[in-house]
Amino acid sequence: MSVMTRETAAPQGAGKFDEQFDIVVVGAGAAGLACALFAAWQDNKVLLLEKAPELGGTAKKAAFWYWVPNNRPMREQGIEDRKEDCLRYMARLSRPETYSPELPRFGMTQWEFDMCEAIYDNASLAAELLADKGALEYRHCPDVPDYWAELPEDKAPKGRVLLPKGACESMSDGGAVAVRSMTEAARRAGVDIRTSCPVKRLVTDETSAVTGVEVDDAQRGAMIVKARKAVIFGTGGFTHNKTMRKNFLSAPVFGGCAARTNEGDFVRIGTAVGAELRNMNYSWMCPIVLEKALNDDPGLIGTFSPSGDSMIYVNRHGERVTNEKLAYNESAQAFFKWDPAKSEYPNLVLAAIWDARSQQHSASTEYGRFIVPEGVNDAHVIKADTLTELARKIRERVAKLAPQIGNLTFEDDFDANLPATVERFNGFARSGKDLDFARGERPVELLFNGATAPGPACPNPTMYPLSESGPFYATLLTGGNLDTKGGPVTNPEGQVLDHTGQAIPGLYGVGNCVASASARAYWAGGATLGPILAFSYLAARSAHRQTPR
Numbered sequence: 319m320s321v322m323t324r325e326t327a328a329p330q331g332a333g334k335f336d337e338q339f340d341i342v343v344v345g346a347g348a349a350g351l352a353c354a355l356f357a358a359w360q361d362n363k364v365l366l367l368e369k370a371p372e373l374g375g376t377a378k379k380a381a382f383w384y385w386v387p388n389n390r391p392m393r394e395q396g397i398e399d400r401k402e403d404c405l406r407y408m409a410r411l412s413r414p415e416t417y418s419p420e421l422p423r424f425g426m427t428q429w430e431f432d433m434c435e436a437i438y439d440n441a442s443l444a445a446e447l448l449a450d451k452g453a454l455e456y457r458h459c460p461d462v463p464d465y466w467a468e469l470p471e472d473k474a475p476k477g478r479v480l481l482p483k484g485a486c487e488s489m490s491d492g493g494a495v496a497v498r499s500m501t502e503a504a505r506r507a508g509v510d511i512r513t514s515c516p517v518k519r520l521v522t523d524e525t526s527a528v529t530g531v532e533v534d535d536a537q538r539g540a541m542i543v544k545a546r547k548a549v550i551f552g553t554g555g556f557t558h559n560k561t562m563r564k565n566f567l568s569a570p571v572f573g574g575c576a577a578r579t580n581e582g583d584f585v586r587i588g589t590a591v592g593a594e595l596r597n598m599n600y601s602w603m604c605p606i607v608l609e610k611a612l613n614d615d616p617g618l619i620g621t622f623s624p625s626g627d628s629m630i631y632v633n634r635h636g637e638r639v640t641n642e643k644l645a646y647n648e649s650a651q652a653f654f655k656w657d658p659a660k661s662e663y664p665n666l667v668l669a670a671i672w673d674a675r676s677q678q679h680s681a682s683t684e685y686g687r688f689i690v691p692e693g694v695n696d697a698h699v700i701k702a703d704t705l706t707e708l709a710r711k712i713r714e715r716v717a718k719l720a721p722q723i724g725n726l727t728f729e730d731d732f733d734a735n736l737p738a739t740v741e742r743f744n745g746f747a748r749s750g751k752d753l754d755f756a757r758g759e760r761p762v763e764l765l766f767n768g769a770t771a772p773g774p775a776c777p778n779p780t781m782y783p784l785s786e787s788g789p790f791y792a793t794l795l796t797g798g799n800l801d802t803k804g805g806p807v808t809n810p811e812g813q814v815l816d817h818t819g820q821a822i823p824g825l826y827g828v829g830n831c832v833a834s835a836s837a838r839a840y841w842a843g844g845a846t847l848g849p850i851l852a853f854s855y856l857a858a859r860s861a862h863r864q865t866p867r
Contacts, residue, residue, distance in 0.1 A: 326587040329520045329531055335544035339365040339510070341861050342531055342545040344517045344584075347375025347577065348382075349552030349829030351500040354442070355453055356858030357550075358507035366509050366542060367533055369516040373579040374497035374770040375554055376801055376830075379619060381685070382492030383459070383479050383844035384851060386441040387444040391458035392477045399474035401438050407453045407464070407471040411839035419471070426835075433835035436810035436856060437849045444855035445480060445848075454496055455483040459528040464842035465645045475761070479844050490684040512537075517583070520549065520825070522592055528568030528591065528824035529867055537550065548824050548861035550855070554717065555581025555601070555802030555830040566804065567596040570663060572723075573611030574799030575604070575620045575686065576830075584831040588806035590824065591795045592816040596833035598804035600848055604646035605653070606687055606798030608667055609698045612722050619686030620800050622646050625768030626676030626689055627782035630743050631668045632796065634716075634728045636735030638743065639665050641755035643763035643780050646800075647840035653797035667726055669712050671736075671792045673785040687768065688793045703788040705740065709733040712792050719794070740784050750777025757781060765843075778786070800846070803834035812857025824864070826857045 341357045343350050348369035354366045368466035372378075389398040409424035410417050412434075423431040448454035459479040467475030482499065485492040504511060514536035520529035521542060530544040556562040557576035562585065589595065603618030611618060618763035624642055631652075633639045657664050670688055672680075681691040690696050699713055702708035713728040720727055746752045757763065758780030767780045775784050784790075805827065806814045812828050813821035829850045836845065 327590040330542070331815060332804065333542065336532060336541040337365070338544040338546060339363045340547045340587060341858070342367065342543055342549045344531065344549065344551045345369070345375065345553035345831070346373040346511065346513070347552060347554060347829065348377035348496070349626070350375070350849055351497065351504060352448070352851050352854035353550045353552055353858050354504050354509045355448070355830055356444075356855050357862060358504065358509050359451065360858070360862040361844070362547065362862055364509045365683050366504065366511045366649055367515040367517055367531070368513045369553070369579045369583070370577065373501055373511070373513065374493070374605045376580065377660060377847065378493045378497045379575065379577070380491045380493040380847070381622070382482055382485070382496040382847060383489070384445065385842045385844035385848035386445050386480050387438045387477050387478050388473070389442045389458070389478065389480060390446055391460070392474070395477070397458070397474060397477050398642055399478070399860070401435070403471070403473035404438050405431070405434055407466075407469065407473070408836075408841060410469060410471045411466060411841055412456070412633055412835065412837040430835040430837070432810050437852045440855055441848045441852040444851040447855065448851065451503060453500050455499070456480040457483050462843060465647075465762045467761045476776065478842060488529070488684055491721045517587070519587060520575045520590060523867070526591070527822070527867070541590045545824065546866040547864040548826055550826040550828060550831045550857055550861060551584045551588070551739055551831050552827070553831045554580035555799075555805065556580065556585060557601070557799045557801050565572050567601060567802070568599040569797060570666065571601070572608065572796055572800055573606065573618060574801065575606065575618045575803035576617055576799060580801060580830070584827060585805055588814060588825070588827065591822055593806035593814050593825075594817045595836060596804060596807045600834070600837055601649060601802040601803055602800040602830075602840060603650035603797060604650055604686075604800050606686070607698045607708045607794045608719070608723070608794040611796065611798055612719065616784070620646060620798060621688060622685040622797070623687060623766045623768045624649070624670070625680035625682060625687045626672045627767070627770045628678070628784045629670060629672035629680070630739070630784070631670050632736060632739055633665050633668055634726065634732060636753060637733040637739055639668070641752070641763070643757050643766060643842065645766060650797035653795075653801065666796060667716065667723060668795050669728070669792050670795055671708070671784070671790065673791070674789055675771055675782065675785060677791055680769050681767065688795070689791070698793045700792040702790050705737055705790055706733065708790045708792055709736050715794065743781070744783035747776050747778065747781035750781070752778070759821065796808060801830045803830055803836065805830075805832040808832045810856060811852070811860035812853055813860065814833045826861055828853045828857050
């Protein structure tokens with residue numbers, strides 16, 4: 319067997335191969351599993367390599383909604399979702415600074431437009447093929463709105479979301495169901511699946527074409543594997559690479575909830591063979607529990623749904639600074655506000671505060687909720703009998719964490735301002751109108767409201783007055799990553815491009831390990847996974863057509 323001694327990601331010259339396959343897929347999350355399936359169904363000999371000891375990646379932790387414009391159930395129900403309308407909606411959110419409904423590409427670059435068009439044209443084809451082959455059967459979610467359903471550009475605001483058919487009613491196990499069914503289908507299709515097999519570098523020939531990979535196989539040792547047609551990477555972003563987060567992301571992020579193995583492998587390996595990088599400053603974002611991030615908790619899940627109607631977020635001065643029910647990608651932005659006069663992030667840490675009503679009726683372990691049931695690990699929760707005591711305990715907890723968060727502190731006026739903030743919010747809750755942040759006025763905010771008590775009802779279902787008496791609860795939140803969305807640039811076929819815009823022969827990438835045309839946008843629930851399936855379908859099809867070496 320070959321022995322690897324080098325520690326860099328520089329490519330290895332072609333030599334003796336230990337094994338040969340038509341297509342080698344690296345990473346066994348949603349992108350890798352889908353690519354392996356689509357490749358195997360075209361009669362390719364496929365090897366699927368996973369760095370972690372288990373399959374599934376970040377997708378296994380997700381609800382696994384997947385956003386599929388103009389999907390078959392929509393067409394069957396007569397719901398019109400024209401390509402031009404869908405692309406306009408995507409452009410409006412991805413590039414608001416250049417968006418114009420009158421321009422031929424609505425303000426997007428040619429690359430962005432082509433990538434978005436590929437999603438519209440192929441997501442439904444991919445979803446139907448997976449369903450027809452029994453790899454990922456789905457159920458339609460006709461009432462789930464896009465995250466910006468109220469925008470005039472969104473002509474089909476509901477119905478684009480699909481969900482794994484076997485997921486429970488809460489949808490919290492969708493990812494586990496999808497990974498299991500896709501893995502079973504891959505085994506049936508003859509895919510050779512190996513775990514604990516990190517890929518270290520690529521193998522190239524004298525023309526610089528990619529011809530294989532070097533891999534540390536936990537069972538077989540160091541090996542060189544040939545890919546007669548192509549190598550496809552689906553290894554996720556760089557969420558758990560602190561150096562890359564610090565140097566590429568435009569916001570201070572303490573952690574995220576991607577798979578632990580998402581360490582930016584393809585950024586290193588791809589650039590070593592000349593891949594061009596793009597959109598490295600963007601990520602799919604969400605609020606996260608600060609202490610879990612600082613403790614590097616492997617079970618950290620982003621707060622997709624901030625449950626509780628008698629619940630608010632307050633800053634270091636005890637004041638509300640945001641609409642707590644915004645969709646998670648947008649909710650995370652509040653933490654990264656920059657104060658140029660003081661040269662600081664004043665809202666980098668916010669305290670979520672709730673009362674016994676929300677604790678009793680909104681506690682859950684699903685979707686990363688910070689209000690958890692009794693008996694569950696709640697070390698992140700601060701408890702007190704009065705608001706005064708809660709304020710003191712919050713400031714004490716922040717003071718302990720200060721060295722890890724830039725010496726941020728909750729100020730002395732926090733104690734005095736908090737009761738006034740609660741009183742103001744309670745008035746809004748009674749009237750049903752949040753005059754500060756318009757909480758509950760958009761469809762997506764109702765979608766993410768979470769479980770609440772059945773009554774007595776207030777005019778706005780997302781708000782209820784906090785109790786005048788304790789107990790009270792709090793936790794510290796900050797902004798985090800679901801995963802990053804920058805990396806090597808690909809064309810719509812999944813081929814990785816160099817700095818001249820030319821495809822690197824034999825090299826493909828799909829998912830969060832490559833650049834996303836969504837830029838800052840999160841179009842809807844499943845806006846990561848729907849496009850991933852579309853590009854997996856396209857990449858596998860293109861790789862299949864390559865002439866075997």
